[in-house]
Amino acid sequence: MxxxxxxxxxxxxxxxxxxxxxxxxxxxxxxxxxxxxxxxxxxxxxxxxxxxxxxxxxxxxxxxxxxxxxxxxxxxxxxxxxxxxxxxxxxxxxxxAMPTFPNGFPDELISEFKQLIGRDIIGNEVASGTEIIERLGKEHMETGFPIIYTSADSVFQIAAHEDIIPIEELYNMCKSARKLLDGKFKVGRVIARPFRGLPGNFVRTANRHDYSxxxxxxxxxxxxxxxxxxxxxxxxxxxxxxxxxxxxxxxxxxxxxxxxxxxxxxxxxxxxxxxxxxxxxxxxxxxxxxxxxxxxxxxxxxxxxxxxxxxxxxxxxxxxxxxxxxxxxxxxxxxxxxxxxxxxxxxxxxxxxxxxxxxxxxxxxxxxxxxxxxxxxxxxxxxxxxxxxx
The missing domain is CATH 3.40.720.10 (Alkaline Phosphatase, subunit A)
Known part of the structure; x- marks a missing residue:
């Protein structure tokens, strides 16, 4: 044994x-x-x-x-x-190598994602997760639009404040993105990046979830x-x-x-x-x-x-x-x-x-x-x- x-x-x-x-x-x-x-x-x-x-x-x-x-x-x-x-x-x-997007995700992909989730997005750039939340978190809270970003890795990351977009809704957005990100856009992981707090004091929570x-x-x-x-x-x-x-x-x-x-x-x-x-x-x-x-x-x-x-x-x-x-x-x-x-x-x-x-x-x-x-x-x-x- x-x-x-x-x-x-x-x-x-x-x-x-x-x-x-x-x-x-x-x-x-x-x-x-x-x-x-x-x-x-x-x-x-x-x-x-x-x-x-x-x-x-x-x-x-x-x-x-x-x-x-x-x-x-x-x-x-x-x-x-x-x-x-x-x-x-x-x-x-x-x-x-799985595809990366150093200039952000193409318009055709983002447009289709927005249709799937029924709302606009902000971001769509290469960024550090903590930095982009500090920079765009206030706008996200005011608009309800999720923050989309990537890195040098093959990832499509969705950041959202847990009080603005509840966890289950964020996870559903990630599942929609995972279905979309195939073929030439087949990224390695879609990652839910929830956070809490107020502008100037945002903190990412432990409710991260990866969709590989x-x-x-x-x-x-x-x-x-x-x-x-x-x-x-x-x-x-x-x-x-x-x-x-x-x-x-x-x-x-x-x-x-x-x-x-x-x-x-x-x-x-x-x-x-x-x-x-x-x-x-x-x-x-x-x-x-x-x-x-x-x-x-x-x-x-x-x-x-x-x-x-x-x-x-x-x-x-x-x-x-x-x-x-x-x-x-x-x-x-x-x-x-x-x-x-x-x-x-x-x-x-x-x-x-x-x-x-x-x-x-x-x-x-x-x-x-x-x-x-x-x-x-x-x-x-x-x-x-x-x-x-x-």
């Missing part, structure tokens, strides 16, 4: 990929640059797992004796967004379900995979609740996978260029790691990984094209093993398939024979 826990430390990149310059991402290294900015990170538990062995991290010392195996993954998919990163972890390579494309092919998650394993998602994993290959889902409001629900889900798991995304690193700190906040969030997660170690039984492996970078010390507020860490531990996993740089995020999906002894139809090469104890 094998079990696994994957925790995605959303946006924790560890250095630019060879093609990062094609994405405008020279000199990005989310982890290293944060550690330099705050003059040292206090991450003793991640240090024990080998995080400091993967890139230079101020305050985190490389270890000779690590609690498990460690390495880094390169992304093959085009782009640097959440959806492509998670999909590749589970075996799907995105051959063509359905994966174009079967992922490891589907295969696990077909083989009578449970797949329990925590955080926005359910949204990223549009519910495909998920048997139970637990939404979260922040990282610490994500850890709590991961522990709870695991304690009720008979056989299968708990798949967690901790989004605060990306949404609250990476996108807001808040290196200090990012550092504190990493240290907060590090303090919770022993709780996860303590609950692992002899038939469980714990995997820490990321999906892209988001270096808060570089210009701009968008994702970065970076390698991501891979830290794996458990009773059946070798300690002190450097598994090097893997050519695809998909190697994780292939490894889990062999671990669970299920047929793998996705992209990637299994590492299981390398990392398992003999």
């Amino acid at each position: 094998k079990k696994a826990i994957i925790i995605v430390l959303d946006s924790l990149g560890i250095g630019q990929l060879p093609d990062a310059h094609l994405y405008g991402d020279d000199n990005c290294n989310t982890l290293k640059n944060i550690s330099d900015h705050v003059r040292g990170l206090n991450l003793p538990n991640l240090e024990k797992m080998g995080l400091g062995n993967l890139t230079e991290v101020t305050g985190v010392v490389p270890q000779i004796n690590t609690l498990g195996s460690y390495g880094k993954l390169a992304e093959l998919s085009k782009g640097k967004d959440t959806t492509a990163g998670h999909w590749e972890l589970m075996g799907i390579i995105t051959e063509e 494309l359905k994966p174009p092919k079967k992922t490891l998650l589907d295969t696990l379900i077909e083989n009578n394993k449970e797949v329990i998602s925590v955080g926005k994993i359910y949204d990223i995979f549009a519910g495909e290959g998920i048997s139970k889902s637990y939404p979260t409001k922040n990282n610490m609740e994500g850890v709590d629900k991961t522990i709870s889900a695991y304690e009720n798991l008979q056989e299968g996978l708990v798949f967690t995304n901790l989004v605060d690193f990306d949404s609250l700190y990476g996108h807001r260029n808040d290196a200090v906040g990012y550092a504190k969030a990493l240290e907060g997660f590090d303090k919770r790691l022993p709780e996860l170690w303590e609950i692992l039984d002899e038939n469980t492996i714990l995997i820490l990984v990321a999906d892209h970078g988001n270096d808060p010390t570089t210009p701009g507020t968008d994702h970065n094209r970076e390698y991501v860490p891979l830290l794996i531990m458990g009773n059946s996993v070798q300690k002190n093993l450097n598994i090097g740089t893997r050519s695809s995020f998909g190697d994780l999906g292939a490894t889990l398939a062999e671990y669970f002894n299920v047929k793998y139809e996705g992209y990637g090469t299994s590492m299981w024979n390398e990392i398992k104890k003999n």
Whole structure:
């Protein structure tokens, strides 16, 4: 009765990929640059797992004796967004980057969206979510028109004050947009961005909801379900995979609740996978260029790691990984094209093993398939024979 826990430390990149310059991402290294900015990170538990062995991290010392195996993954998919990163972890390579809209969405698309929702819109530009709410929030409250914006990622975001456009109505707008955004306008995610407060003091709420494309092919998650394993998602994993290959889902409001629900889900798991995304690193700190906040969030997660170690039984492996970078010390507020860490531990996993740089995020999906002894139809090469104890 094998079990696994994957925790995605959303946006924790560890250095630019060879093609990062094609994405405008020279000199990005989310982890290293944060550690330099705050003059040292206090991450003793991640240090024990080998995080400091993967890139230079101020305050985190490389270890000779690590609690498990460690390495880094390169992304093959085009782009640097959440959806492509998670999909590749589970075996799907995105051959063509999902469309982005650096000049806002075309008139024909916006016109059709306005007809669907029965009202005008404001915005329709590339913007930071917090900045555009502060700038257009008052007008939104006066007119009732939703704020439409995008970013360097393939996203169509709809921001609305919860007292002006109730949550369910905002969600229905997102569902209308999701149906519309197909074909040449097939964006990766439609995102509801509700907020509250008064002009000058707006605050985004925890009622965010993502409406993703359905994966174009079967992922490891589907295969696990077909083989009578449970797949329990925590955080926005359910949204990223549009519910495909998920048997139970637990939404979260922040990282610490994500850890709590991961522990709870695991304690009720008979056989299968708990798949967690901790989004605060990306949404609250990476996108807001808040290196200090990012550092504190990493240290907060590090303090919770022993709780996860303590609950692992002899038939469980714990995997820490990321999906892209988001270096808060570089210009701009968008994702970065970076390698991501891979830290794996458990009773059946070798300690002190450097598994090097893997050519695809998909190697994780292939490894889990062999671990669970299920047929793998996705992209990637299994590492299981390398990392398992003999």
